[in-house]
Amino acid sequence: MSSNVITAAVGQTEARPWVDELHQWLATVDHKRLGILYIGSALLFLAVGGVEALIIRIQLMHSHNNFVSPQVFNQMFTMHGTTMIFFVAMPILFGFANYLVPLMIGARDMAFPRLNAFSFWLSFLGGLLLYFSFLGGSGLYGAGSAPDVGWWSYAPLGARAFSPGHSSDYWTLALLVSGFGSIGTAINIIATILCLRCPGMKLNRMPLLVWMNLVMAGMVLLAITPLSAAQIMLLIDRYLGGHFFDTQAGGSAVLWMHFFWIFGHPEVYVLIIPCFAFMSEIIPVFSRKPIFGYPVMVAATVCIAFVSMSVWAHHMFTIGMNSYANSFFTLTTMVVGIPTGIKIFNWIGTIWGGKIQFKTPMLFSIGFLFQFLIAGLTGIMMAASPFDWQLSLSYFVVAHFHYVIVGGILFALFAAFYYWYPKMTGRMLSEHLGKWHFWLFLIGFHLTFDVMHVPGILGMPRRIYTYEPGRGWDTLNFIVSIGAFIQALAILVFLANLIISYFTGVRAGNDPWDAWTLEWSTSSPPPAYNFATVPTVASRRPLWDLKHPEDPDSRYE
Amino acid sequence: MSMVKKKFSTRRSVARTILLLAWSDIAAWASEPKPSSHGTNIFSPASTPAQSIADLSVFVLAITGIIFVVVFALLAYSVVRFRGRAKDANREPAQVYGSTQIELAWTIIPILIVVVLFLATARVIHAIQDTPEPAGAVDVTVIGHQYWWEFRYPKLGIVTANELHIPVSDPGHPTPTFLQLFSADTDHSFWVPELAGKTDLIPNHPNRMWMDPQRTGVFVGQCAQYCGTQHAKMLLRVSVDEPEEFAAWVQTQQKHAIEDAGAIAGRRVFERNACMNCHQVGGTQADGRFGPDLTHLMSRATIAAGAAQNTRENLRLWIQNPSALKPGSLMPAMKLSDADLDAVVNYMESLH
Numbered sequence: 001m002s003s004n005v006i007t008a009a010v011g012q013t014e015a016r017p018w019v020d021e022l023h024q025w026l027a028t029v030d031h032k033r034l035g036i037l038y039i040g041s042a043l044l045f046l047a048v049g050g051v052e053a054l055i056i057r058i059q060l061m062h063s064h065n066n067f068v069s070p071q072v073f074n075q076m077f078t079m080h081g082t083t084m085i086f087f088v089a090m091p092i093l094f095g096f097a098n099y100l101v102p103l104m105i106g107a108r109d110m111a112f113p114r115l116n117a118f119s120f121w122l123s124f125l126g127g128l129l130l131y132f133s134f135l136g137g138s139g140l141y142g143a144g145s146a147p148d149v150g151w152w153s154y155a156p157l158g159a160r161a162f163s164p165g166h167s168s169d170y171w172t173l174a175l176l177v178s179g180f181g182s183i184g185t186a187i188n189i190i191a192t193i194l195c196l197r198c199p200g201m202k203l204n205r206m207p208l209l210v211w212m213n214l215v216m217a218g219m220v221l222l223a224i225t226p227l228s229a230a231q232i233m234l235l236i237d238r239y240l241g242g243h244f245f246d247t248q249a250g251g252s253a254v255l256w257m258h259f260f261w262i263f264g265h266p267e268v269y270v271l272i273i274p275c276f277a278f279m280s281e282i283i284p285v286f287s288r289k290p291i292f293g294y295p296v297m298v299a300a301t302v303c304i305a306f307v308s309m310s311v312w313a314h315h316m317f318t319i320g321m322n323s324y325a326n327s328f329f330t331l332t333t334m335v336v337g338i339p340t341g342i343k344i345f346n347w348i349g350t351i352w353g354g355k356i357q358f359k360t361p362m363l364f365s366i367g368f369l370f371q372f373l374i375a376g377l378t379g380i381m382m383a384a385s386p387f388d389w390q391l392s393l394s395y396f397v398v399a400h401f402h403y404v405i406v407g408g409i410l411f412a413l414f415a416a417f418y419y420w421y422p423k424m425t426g427r428m429l430s431e432h433l434g435k436w437h438f439w440l441f442l443i444g445f446h447l448t449f450d451v452m453h454v455p456g457i458l459g460m461p462r463r464i465y466t467y468e469p470g471r472g473w474d475t476l477n478f479i480v481s482i483g484a485f486i487q488a489l490a491i492l493v494f495l496a497n498l499i500i501s502y503f504t505g506v507r508a509g510n511d512p513w514d515a516w517t518l519e520w521s522t523s524s525p526p527p528a529y530n531f532a533t534v535p536t537v538a539s540r541r542p543l544w545d546l547k548h549p550e551d552p553d554s555r556y557e
Numbered sequence: 558m559s560m561v562k563k564k565f566s567t568r569r570s571v572a573r574t575i576l577l578l579a580w581s582d583i584a585a586w587a588s589e590p591k592p593s594s595h596g597t598n599i600f601s602p603a604s605t606p607a608q609s610i611a612d613l614s615v616f617v618l619a620i621t622g623i624i625f626v627v628v629f630a631l632l633a634y635s636v637v638r639f640r641g642r643a644k645d646a647n648r649e650p651a652q653v654y655g656s657t658q659i660e661l662a663w664t665i666i667p668i669l670i671v672v673v674l675f676l677a678t679a680r681v682i683h684a685i686q687d688t689p690e691p692a693g694a695v696d697v698t699v700i701g702h703q704y705w706w707e708f709r710y711p712k713l714g715i716v717t718a719n720e721l722h723i724p725v726s727d728p729g730h731p732t733p734t735f736l737q738l739f740s741a742d743t744d745h746s747f748w749v750p751e752l753a754g755k756t757d758l759i760p761n762h763p764n765r766m767w768m769d770p771q772r773t774g775v776f777v778g779q780c781a782q783y784c785g786t787q788h789a790k791m792l793l794r795v796s797v798d799e800p801e802e803f804a805a806w807v808q809t810q811q812k813h814a815i816e817d818a819g820a821i822a823g824r825r826v827f828e829r830n831a832c833m834n835c836h837q838v839g840g841t842q843a844d845g846r847f848g849p850d851l852t853h854l855m856s857r858a859t860i861a862a863g864a865a866q867n868t869r870e871n872l873r874l875w876i877q878n879p880s881a882l883k884p885g886s887l888m889p890a891m892k893l894s895d896a897d898l899d900a901v902v903n904y905m906e907s908l909h
Contacts, residue, residue: 069884070786070787070789070884070885071786071884071885074783074786074788078665114869150783154743154744154782154783156742156743156744156760157743157744157783157784157785162742162785196678247760247761248760250761251761252761252762253744253759253760253761253762254759254762287639287650288641288649288650289650289651289652289653290652290654292653292654292655292656293654293655293656293660294654294655295655296655297661316748316755318754318755318757318760318781318782319757319762319764320738320756320757320762320764320765321758322684322686323683323686323687326682326686327678327679327682327683328696330675330678330679330682331671331675332674334671334674335671337667337671337695338664338667338668338671340858341667342660342663342664342667343661344628345628345660345663346660348628348631348632348635349653349655349656349659349660351632351635351636352635353639353640353650353651353653354639354650355639355640355641355642355649355650356636356639356640356641357641358640358641366632366636370629370632373625373628373632374625375628377621377624377625378621380617380621380674380829381617381618381621383678384613384614384617384674384677384678384681384755385678385682386609386610386613386614386678386681386682386685387610387613387614387617387678388754388755389610389753389755389756390599390610390614390750390753390755391599391744392605392755392781393748393781393782395757395783457598457599457600458597458598458599459596459597459598459599459748459750459778460597461746461748461779461780461781462783463783463788463789464779464788464789465789466789466790467789468792468863471596471597472596528586546651549654553652556654
């Protein structure tokens with residue numbers, strides 16, 4: 001079988017001094033190295049954001065707790081949200097896109113390698129700027145302070161009257177700078193996919209991962225630009241005497257909300273669509289069947305992209321829009337559930353009649369399916385705007401979006417790690433540690449986020465550093481906090497697995513999962529040029545065709 | 558064997574303890590005999606808007622619950638049924654690429670569900686938002702401040718803070734309360750879960766909401782939109798009174814502050830210091846607007862927007878060092894001498 005696989009000559013690696021090696025990483029324009037840099041820096045920020053989450057959870061373990069001051073608590077949830085969205089989720093997904101898209105379309109690199117490096121370093125610099133606020137927030141003469149305005153920085157809380165000093169400037173600049181990086185990467189992904197596909201790879205033969213990243217990149221262009229515009233307007237307000245959002249001078253707080261959420265909601269899909277992409281590659285391979293309904297999956301993705309551009313104000317049901325606006329955004333939000341539901345059904349259709357191999361990537365994928373189902377249904381509840389008048393701004397919402405981001409996105413990312421780590425490093429991740437990681441994380445996740453819905457229903461608002469006893473929130477919050485620690489333990493197992501397996505893991509070979517897309521046709525890790533000869537494809541599963549010459553896909557497409 | 562058993566039973570007892578803990582908590586708030594004090598459960602509504610939201614919520618929960626059961630069962634079944642078996646590991650299953658009929662079916666069914674859900678929701682949106690204000694309604698202007706609530710009754714000429722009094726509404730002769738919502742600084746949100754859904758208070762963006770509570774007692778809630786350092790202790794109490802009680806309360810509140818000769822020393826301290834720059838006491842020179850109106854402070858059960866009970870000790874501590882009760886509060890520590898402090902507290906206690 002392996003003789004059928006296109007193998008590239010493995011370049012001789014010589015021992016280089018570490019300075020050379022470091023220089024190679026810092027100055028690299030190779031999409032694979034940049035992908036790993038994205039992923040590595042995101043893991044760093046994941047650890048930091050995770051510690052912030054634990055501080056939040058310790059503070060909320062029981063009523064009237066004094067673990068941290070209200071000021072510190074407010075900084076923690078601001079930094080936790082900003083870090084996790086902008087400096088963990090987006091970079092890590094860009095990292096996988098960077099690494100995988102050129103390999104999957106048979107290209108030798110991204111379309112603009114130097115823009116690629118520039119974008120990564122901009123994003124990373126943005127993260128450093130955000131954290132520099134701990135030192136420079138008050139202007140370097142004091143101890144400094146991180147922003148404490150929440151990750152939406154609602155006007156006028158972000159105005160100078162309510163947020164003096166520089167702490168929210170660092171927030172603004174961090175988002176602006178990393179936003180430019182995101183736009184650069186999005187342009188790069190689009191150009192790469194449209195221009196660099198190998199011979200035979202028509203649009204309708206692209207792996208779904210490539211399709212979905214194309215859609216994601218398009219959404220980044222549409223979503224990040226209004227955010228960047230709003231950040232510039234905020235800077236004008238704060239330093240050049242503008243009054244866009246300065247309510248004290250007649251500015252509009254609601255305008256900021258619109259700007260933020262017309263970024264903020266598509267952003268959710270920017271994050272989840274690449275995860276749909278992972279699922280659409282991993283579930284078929286471990287079910288040993290092609291994806292069920294490829295054209296519908298593509299159509300559903302494009303449909304989600306369009307509809308999700310018109311749902312942003314469901315984050316604003318409580319701000320007093322009129323009944324027509326509330327009805328409109330209720331409708332669009334419910335409509336976006338239809339293509340999303342279709343995807344879940346198509347994944348089940350893929351599993352149906354297959355032969356499931358319960359390797360760690362598949363375990364995380366199944367976890368994703370169950371949890372994303374629940375996250376979608378609680379989303380439908382909040383789409384019904386009157387229901388949302390109760391649930392919005394409560395812990396129910398916090399539970400809902402963590403169900404999406406942790407139960408959905410993070411589970412999909414773990415699946416992707418276990419699936420593509422062998423390609424990136426040449427070594428398998430330990431299945432043994434992988435199962436520990438999966439089960440611990442699953443238990444911790446459900447303990448935390450299933451239970452977290454309940455205090456929301458019992459009237460507990462989000463972003464409060466403490467609460468009154470006797471509301472029935474104590475025990476629930478205690479359980480939620482315990483779950484958070486179990487998740488932290490699982491993450492430690494995961495990080496240990498990443499490190500230990502790098503040195504002692506089983507050698508992966510080119511194609512450890514018996515998969516079907518082009519990245520598995522080259523060596524692990526791939527050489528700098530990816531493919532010795534540019535491949536030619538005749539179907540959506542080029543490696544299936546090679547492995548089954550008697551029954552190739554190309555016969556049916 | 559016995560060790561395994563023992564391990565197992567410890568695990569069970571841990572599980573039982575957790576369950577018991579959770580249960581005792583639930584039982585505590587279910588059975589606590591508090592006839593006049595209500596909780597914050599969105600599923601025990603006491604007013605029409607909260608009731609129609611709860612009804613819609615149950616309907617939406619039922620539909621999403623059915624979807625959950627069906628899809629969950631389908632997924633669980635396919636994961637268990639189609640697990641790979643060792644004996645035929647080398648054979649690939651039949652390669653199926655899709656099915657137009659099935660995919661069409663699972664597109665159309667969700668569309669129908671969305672239509673039903675949307676129509677049910679739109680009805681409730683309209684019913685709550687577009688209700689005209691009846692003639693007998695009570696009007697209240699609510700102004701959100703950083704970490705406290707200002708309540709003004711324009712038709713009754715009353716100004717008070719943090720504890721809203723409204724009359725109970727008899728469904729036969731409804732006397733609903735309509736709130737106009739404003740903010741003096743940042744965004745806030747008025748949320749008393751058992752009376753109505755929340756509505757934000759946004760500067761330069763007046764909002765409106767209403768409620769017609771059908772049970773008396775104190776309903777609690779709090780600011781739901783993050784508004785700054787002390788967002789957590791911006792609590793809300795709504796006292797739903799019998800019509801006679803409400804009328805009596807209105808009469809008291811409309812009067813100027815009682816002049817108590819015994820508290821004259823404290824009043825002097827109050828008026829000599831910065832207190833009067835921020836606080837109003839009706840009928841005196843103190844007419845500040847930054848802080849809560851203190852004319853009838855003693856008619857309120859709590860101070861500092863619900864952060865503490867209205868007792869002599871708490872008042873004293875609050876005036877001496879507000880950060881002790883509510884760090885980040887905008888009230889400054891007045892640094893009064895002990896004698897002055899006691900005098901001011903005496904004065905506060907005279908403001909019935």
